[in-house]
Amino acid sequence: MHLTVLGGCGAWPTAEQACSGYLVEHAGFRLLLDPGYATLPRLLRHTTVDAIDAVLVSHGHPDHCADLNPLLRARGLSDTPPPALPVYAPHGAVDAVLALDRPGMLAGAYRRHEFRPGDRFALGPFMADTWLLPHFVPNAGIRLTTPEGVLAYTGDTGPSPDIVRLARDADLLLSEATYVHRVPTADAPYLLTARLAGHYAERAGAARLLLTHLWPGTDPAAATEAAAEAYGHPIGVAAPDLVVHVTGPG
Template sequence: MRLIVLGCSGSGPGPASPASGYLVEAGDARLVLDLGNGTLGALQRHLDPWELDGVVFSHLHPDHCADFASLAVHRRFHPRPPFDPTTRPLPVHAPVEAPDRFAAAFAASAAERAVTDLTDVFTFHPLSDGAAGTVAGVTLRARTVDHPCDAYAVRLEHGGRSLVYSGDTGPCDGLVELARGADVLLCEATWPHVTESWSEPPRGVHLSGRQAGEHAEAAGVGRLLVTHVPAWFDGDQLLAEAKAAFAGPVELVAPDGAYTI
C-alpha cells in the first residue's frame, strides 16, 4: 500500500496546499480518501481520475468534499471518456446524507436540485459506526468519531497492511479502537494543545498535536502521519507535540508526499 497526499491544509486550502485529500494505492486498486477544495487538480498530477476505483468521505464539511462536484462534472461531461461512465458507476462510501448534499452542490438552482440524481455515474454506500465492507478488493471499516457532524474514521486493509485515517475528530475512544495495531495512522492535528485562548483544547471538534500523539500511542500503531494543519498554525509545533506523546516514528505530511504503508 502507498499513500499520496493530494492536500493536507486544515479547514480549507492554504497558500501551499489544497485542503484534505489522499490517494491510496493498494495492489491494483486506486482509492481517494476525501476530496477537499483543490484536490481534484492535485489528483491529476498522480492519476487520471478515470482510473479511480472508489472514493471514501470521512464527513461532508467542504474542506473534505468540495471537489466532488468537479468530479461529477468530469464523469458526466468529459468529451472523450475512456468508457461510458453509466456502465461503470464509481463507488462512493460516505455519510448517509451524501447523495442529497452532493446533488445540491452540483445543481445550478433550487429547482434543478430537486431533480438532480448523480446515481447515473456514482453508486452511494452509506457509512455507519462499525460498518465493514470492501472497495475494489480493499477492506474498509469505519467508526464514528467526535465532530460536529456525521463523521467517521476509516481503516483500509490490503495485503496484510493497514492504514487508518482519522478524518476530523476530537478525542475519541472509537479512533483508538479502530487504529489498534495499524501500520500507519494518518491523523489530524489542527491546533496546539495550549494557546492564549485555552489551557486545554475544546473537545468535540479537533485534536491537538499532543492528542494526535496520545491516540497513536494508545492504539499502538506503527507510525503516525500528522495532517490537517491550518495555514494559521505552525505545523512544526504540532509535530513536536505529537513526537513528545508518541514513542514511534512521526512525520508531518506534505502536499504530493508519498508514504509507503
C-alpha cells in the same frame, strides 16, 4: 498499499496546500479518500479522473468532500464518460455536494453506497472498518486493511477511546491535528491537538503517525514536536505529493 497526500489543510485551502484528500492505492485499485477543497488539481498531477475506482468520504464538511463535484463533472460531462463511480459516505454526507447541479445532470456519473459509522464492508481490495468518532457532524473513522498493511484514518474527531481501537497496531495512523497544544474550549469535544494525536498513536501501538488537518498557517515543526511529546516513533505531517508506503514490518 501506497498513500499519496493531495492535501492536509484544515478548514480552507491555501496557496500551497489543498484541504484533506488522499489517494490510496493497492493491487491496481485507486481509492480517493476525502476529496476536500482544491484536491482535484492535485489529483490530476498523479492520475486521471477516469482512473479512480471509488471514493470514500469520512464526513460531510466541504473541506473533506467539496471536490467530489468537479470530479464527477469531469467524468460525467466528458465525451466518453467512464462507468459510474462508486461513492461511499455516511448517510446524507454528500447530499449538499450532489445538489450543486441541476437534478439528474450527473446521475450517471456516480453510484451511492451509504453506510453508518460502525459498519464493516469490502471496498475493492480493502476491508473497511468504521467507527463513529465525535465531530460537529457524523464522522467515520476509517481503518483500511489489506494483507500487506493497515491504514487508520480519523477523519475529523475530538477525543475518544475509539481512536485507540481504530488505530490498534496500524502501520500508519493518519490523524487529525487541527491545533498544536490546545483546542479552543467550544471546539474541544470535536477536534484534536497534535499532542493528543501522538498520545493516541502511542496507546494504539501504531507504527507511524502522519498529522493532517492542521489549521492554516500552523508550523509543521511545532506540530511534530508536540506529537513527539507523547509518541516515540516516526512522525510526519501531510504535505502535497507526499507518498507513504503503508506496509507491515514483514
